[in-house]
Amino acid sequence: MSDIIGITMGDPVGVGPEIIIRTLADMSDTDRARTRIYGNLATLEAAKAAIGKDVDLDGMVENIDFPGAPLPWGVLSPVAGDAAFRFIEKAVRDAEAGKIGCVVTAPINKEALNAAGHHYDGHTGMLTALTGSKTAFMLLASEKLKVIHVSTHVSLQDAIRRCTPERVFATICAGNEHLKRLGIENPRIAVAGINPHCGEQGLFGTDDDINIRPAVAKAQETGINVQGPISADTVYYRAYSGAFDLVIAQYHDQGHIPIKLVAFDTAVNVSVGLPIDRTSVDHGTAFDIAGKGIANHENMLSAIAYARKLATMGKNA
Incomplete structure (x- = not known):
């Protein structure tokens, strides 16, 4: 497996280009040699000028041209999407071919992406489709708290419907591995439970008993060290304090809010x-x-550090 990481530039009119340039400026020569940028050279040069950093990009950029590059900063555009x-x-495609060991993505704009005809809910859905995978899971990692989600970019009503025993079990297994x-x-x-106090024996709903408890029991039967459902109003504090290595969040905000509270710039x-x-x-x-x-x-420095760790470990069999 390659130890080269590939950084995608994200939406070219957002902050992606400039945070990439700042990151490259902070890298050692050795790390720069193990880095490839997937983006647009003219836009990266404009970012250099914007932040006043003179970083040598020679040989580092997989240049992909688009009309009007560089586009005006901060103006939503289907071309940028x-x-x-x-x-x-x-x-x-380069990751699949083994040319790079991990993809690191700068932010995209979902509105611009969809305006360009690429109808995805975000990076995770796009990567799932591009790799021909059946599913993928979003894990947010910080030093003291890690969270993986049963569902992400869907409405709360859809999130409740997606909280099935099969999906919860699959999320537990993915996080464990x-x-x-x-x-x-x-x-x-x-x-984490989905209802207040995990439904309080049915007083506040039966989703936890019907959908979550069977998944936890099945995971325990396979040897996974898992507990739950645990009331979401206490489980994150317990995990942050060291009681757990990972929390299974049932939907987007249930997992994102605690992570962004404790590690907004580093998760x-x-x-x-x-x-x-x-x-x-x-x-x-x-x-x-x-x-x-x-x-x-x-945040980009943290994402790259995590990527380099994964690139040196190889994939599971």
Whole structure:
């Protein structure tokens, strides 16, 4: 497996290009030699000018042209949405071919992506389709709290419908395998309930008893060290305090809110269950500050560090 990581530029009118340039400026020569950028050279040069960093990009960029490059910063555009898709598509194909060991994605804009005719709910759905996978899971990783989601970019009503025993069980298994790959021999996993107090014996709903408890029991039967459902109003505090290595969140906000509270600038978004590895920043395109040279690249540094770890470990058999 290659130890080269491939960074996709994200939406070319967002903050992706400038956080990439800042990150490259902070890299050692050795790490730059193990990095490839999937983006647009003219846009990256514009980002260099915007932040006042003179980074040598010679030989590092898989240049993908698009009309009007560089486009005006912060202006939503279907052209930019299409370019963001093509950066990712090329990186995925190179990852599948073993040319890079992990894909690191800068932020995309879902509105621009869909306006360009690429109808995905975000990176995870796009990567699932591009790799021909049946499903994938979003894991958010920080130093003291890790969360993997049963569902992500769907309405709350749809999230409740997707909380099936089969999906919860699959999420537990995916999270367990990922943590074991990271070197945790017997991951301690907690499954968050979906209703207040896990339904309080049916007073506040039966979803936890019907859909979550059977999945936890099945996972325990396979030898996974998992508990739940545990009331979501306490489980994250317990995990953050060291009682669990991973929390299974039932829907997007249930997992994202605690992570963004404790690790807003450093949490890494990881796609689990794909045939390729992918990490990402856990923030958006920030059109309002794009091109102003003030975007913080700390999250990108964290995503790259996680990617390098995965690239050196290889995929599970």
